[in-house]
Amino acid sequence: xxxxxxxxxxxxxxxxxxxxxxxxxxxxxxxxxxxxxxxxxxxxxxxxxxxxxxxxxxxxxxxxxxxxxxxxxxxxxxxxxxxxxxxxxxxxxxxxxxxxxxxxxxxxxxxxxxxxxxxxxxxxxxxxxxxxxxxxxxxxxxxxxxxxxxxxxxxxxxxxxxxxxxxxxxxxxxxxxxxxxxxxxxxxxxxxxxxxxxxxxxxxxxxxxxxxxxxxxxxxxxxxxxxxxxxxxxxxxxxxxxxxxxxxxxxxxxxxxxxxxxxxxxxxxxxxxxxxxxxxxxxxxxxxxxxxxxxxxxxxxxxxxxxxxxxxxx
Amino acid sequence: xxxxxxxxxxxxxxxxxxxxxxxxxxxxxxxxxxxxxxxxxxxxxxxxxxxxxxxxxxxxxxxxxxxxxxxxxxxxxxxxxxxxxxxxxxxxxxxxxxxxxxxxxxxxxxxxxxxxxxxxxxxxxxxxxxxxxxxxxxxxxxxxxxxxxxxxxxxxxxxxxxxxxxxxxxxxxxxxxxxxxxxxxxxxxxxxxxxxxxxxxxxxxxxxxxxxxxxxxxxxxxxxxxxxxxxxxxxxxxxxxxxxxxxxxxxxxxxxxxxxxxxxxxxxxxxxxxxxxxxxxxxxxxxxxxxxxxxxxxxxx
Numbered sequence: 001x002x003x004x005x006x007x008x009x010x011x012x013x014x015x016x017x018x019x020x021x022x023x024x025x026x027x028x029x030x031x032x033x034x035x036x037x038x039x040x041x042x043x044x045x046x047x048x049x050x051x052x053x054x055x056x057x058x059x060x061x062x063x064x065x066x067x068x069x070x071x072x073x074x075x076x077x078x079x080x081x082x083x084x085x086x087x088x089x090x091x092x093x094x095x096x097x098x099x100x101x102x103x104x105x106x107x108x109x110x111x112x113x114x115x116x117x118x119x120x121x122x123x124x125x126x127x128x129x130x131x132x133x134x135x136x137x138x139x140x141x142x143x144x145x146x147x148x149x150x151x152x153x154x155x156x157x158x159x160x161x162x163x164x165x166x167x168x169x170x171x172x173x174x175x176x177x178x179x180x181x182x183x184x185x186x187x188x189x190x191x192x193x194x195x196x197x198x199x200x201x202x203x204x205x206x207x208x209x210x211x212x213x214x215x216x217x218x219x220x221x222x223x224x225x226x227x228x229x230x231x232x233x234x235x236x237x238x239x240x241x242x243x244x245x246x247x248x249x250x251x252x253x254x255x256x257x258x259x260x261x262x263x264x265x266x267x268x269x270x271x272x273x274x275x276x277x278x279x280x281x282x283x284x285x286x287x288x289x290x291x292x293x294x295x296x297x298x299x300x301x302x303x304x305x306x307x308x309x310x311x312x313x314x
Numbered sequence: 315x316x317x318x319x320x321x322x323x324x325x326x327x328x329x330x331x332x333x334x335x336x337x338x339x340x341x342x343x344x345x346x347x348x349x350x351x352x353x354x355x356x357x358x359x360x361x362x363x364x365x366x367x368x369x370x371x372x373x374x375x376x377x378x379x380x381x382x383x384x385x386x387x388x389x390x391x392x393x394x395x396x397x398x399x400x401x402x403x404x405x406x407x408x409x410x411x412x413x414x415x416x417x418x419x420x421x422x423x424x425x426x427x428x429x430x431x432x433x434x435x436x437x438x439x440x441x442x443x444x445x446x447x448x449x450x451x452x453x454x455x456x457x458x459x460x461x462x463x464x465x466x467x468x469x470x471x472x473x474x475x476x477x478x479x480x481x482x483x484x485x486x487x488x489x490x491x492x493x494x495x496x497x498x499x500x501x502x503x504x505x506x507x508x509x510x511x512x513x514x515x516x517x518x519x520x521x522x523x524x525x526x527x528x529x530x531x532x533x534x535x536x537x538x539x540x541x542x543x544x545x546x547x548x549x550x551x552x553x554x555x556x557x558x559x560x561x562x563x564x565x566x567x568x569x570x571x572x573x574x575x576x577x578x579x580x581x582x583x584x585x586x587x588x589x590x591x592x593x594x595x596x597x598x599x600x601x602x603x604x605x606x607x608x609x610x611x612x613x614x615x
Contacts, residue, residue: 011449018453019342026465138600141594143548146587156578249455256460257516258551272553275464279375300453313354 005303012177012299019291024065025197028281038081077285082277087285096172098266101182102255105189112241117201119237121209122228132198139195144254148188148261155184166264178233186264192254197243205241208232238308245301247295317451328451345608355505357596358564362590365411374405376562385574388581395581397567398574399559407585410562415593417478417547417563422540424482429489430532434520448494454487459546460553467555477557489535496528530608537601541594548590564590 056067071078077087105211120129139147155165162183167175175182208214209232210304217227256268263269267286274282327361339455345351380400394403436447462484470476477526501524510520548565550556551573558561571582 002374014449015452015456018449019456020455021455023461029466030465081328129439137595138591138597139456141545141547141591141598142587143552143568143590145549145572146568146590149575149587153575163470249458253458253460256458259552260553276554280470285460287458294456295452312393 012295016295023287027284045270078281080282082279084145094267100172108190109193113197117198118205120202134197136195144192144257147191168265185258185264189254189258205236208235242301242303245297246298341607348603349601354596354599366410368408374402392567399581410564411529414563418540418544420478421481421543422536424495425486426489426536429486430493433490433493434524451487459484484509492531500524532606536599538550541597
């Protein structure tokens with residue numbers, strides 16, 4: 001077990017380094033220079049040289065990458081020249097709102113998807129199963145932003161139930177206590193995840209139903225209700241750990257899209273705006289952060305699953 | 315054993331012939347029994363015909379904006395209305411369907427083939443090569459897709475070909491993982507060892523024995539990859555990193571139309587969305603059915 005965790009940690013470090021190296025390299029391959037971008041076209045050669053010297057841009061690439069890694073280890077994600085702030089301070093105000101959006105929608109989608117997926121598996125090929133499959137197929141086959149689109153059309157434009165605009169300068173706590181504006185973003189993101197989650201839960205529960213211990217439980221005369229609760233549900237919940245860990249990249253991309261649709265103030269919107277204003281430093285910082293969160297998510301999912309399932313031995 | 319007198323002259327003596335069937339026939343039969351699969355195939359055939367043959371019968375000008383006919387509701391000379399540049403929506407859906415389907419199909423096939431060869435090599439040789447190659451897959455999966463697109467669209471002018479290459483670049487990792495997993499079990503089979511004993515080279519084993527045996531995974535993966543790339547294309551168009559307006563596709567129509575949703579120009583949004591959903595659902599149906607068919611082959615073997 002310890003060996004497995006050590007090996008898996010090593011892999012995670014390698015992958016994280018790879019992600020940082022690739023994003024760093026890509027950014028430095030971009031045409032044009034940072035100095036020209038920041039201090040403008042009319043800057044003199046001396047001014048450019050001074051800028052490059054000040055920010056260490058004339059040192060060799062490997063050295064710049066090294067500096068970047070060292071800064072990263074100290075928790076510094078870079079500096080936004082267009083906003084004149086560090087990326088960390090930029091994100092510090094955004095991340096709580098991201099956690100709110102991502103967390104609420106994750107919980108909501110799990111609350112719906114897990115029971116529905118298990119019910120579909122139990123009543124396989126019944127009416128519930130077909131209806132559930134139909135709904136998740138429909139949601140699964142839409143571009144992520146159009147789920148939000150339909151909700152806005154229905155609940156914001158046609159019937160004015162919820163607003164489609166999120167206040168820009170409120171804290172996560174304020175949004176949590178005044179949730180009306182965040183209902184549509186949370187619901188949209190939850191529905192997108194729901195489609196994949198319920199399909200996953202259904203097939204995982206079908207696998208569990210075919211296990212020998214299910215037959216044993218029935219054979220020893222355990223009432224069907226207890227068979228389902230004690231054996232099916234508990235074992236299917238194991239799959240949720242893997243599911244959540246592996247769907248982190250999808251959730252993060254979904255967050256970016258939903259934030260762009262609703263102008264929801266978060267890291268996704270920050271990233272989107274950075275792409276529009278060519279703020280490469282912010283793009284680099286957020287990309288590396290997303291990559292690291294993805295790697296850590298996969299790592300935790302693997303280790304969590306190994307810890308929870310006693311059949312897995314390494 | 316006495317044969318019963320045959321009632322039906324069409325039936326051969328000894329009763330009806332039950333075909334033992336080849337694996338392929340079994341797969342096709344299971345596939346054809348799946349109603350959703352048939353629906354999927356019919357939809358795909360219809361959509362392809364509509365997009366590629368439609369413009370032959372329904373001529374529209376999709377190059378010169380017609381500013382005297384912008385945002386017209388459905389009816390009259392344009393059955394689905396016009397968009398904000400005066401382009402006929404019905405004609406544009408055909409035109410857009412062509413590039414959408416081309417992108418989807420090309421990305422589906424290219425990414426699967428690349429992933430297939432990569433995964434087979436990684437799984438077959440194993441050891442350190444496998445470890446190194448799989449870390450590249452992990453890295454590829456951890457770099458956010460959108461980032462790569464924004465980067466490339468800053469350097470190169472977006473075109474159909476470049477978009478296909480980029481989408482393939484971010485989607486070969488999943489097929490690679492699947493094929494690698496299968497190769498790990500295939501390479502220990504007796505027939506692979508037999509080839510090796512007979513002096514077959516590694517390349518021969520991989521291309522003649524391992525890859526043909528992953529055909530099930532490959533066919534299923536291609537259909538899902540096609541569906542996914544159509545969706546990714548739409549999302550990229552929405553975020554503003556896709557094909558230029560001269561190359562309409564369902565994604566760009568959908569995201570352009572979104573701007574006017576508040577004005578009630580529903581015809582600029584829902585036809586394009588409908589075609590995306592319909593096509594993606596159809597490919598997913600086919601993929602699901604193929605998966606079941608290949609599972610049946612494995613069960614009855």
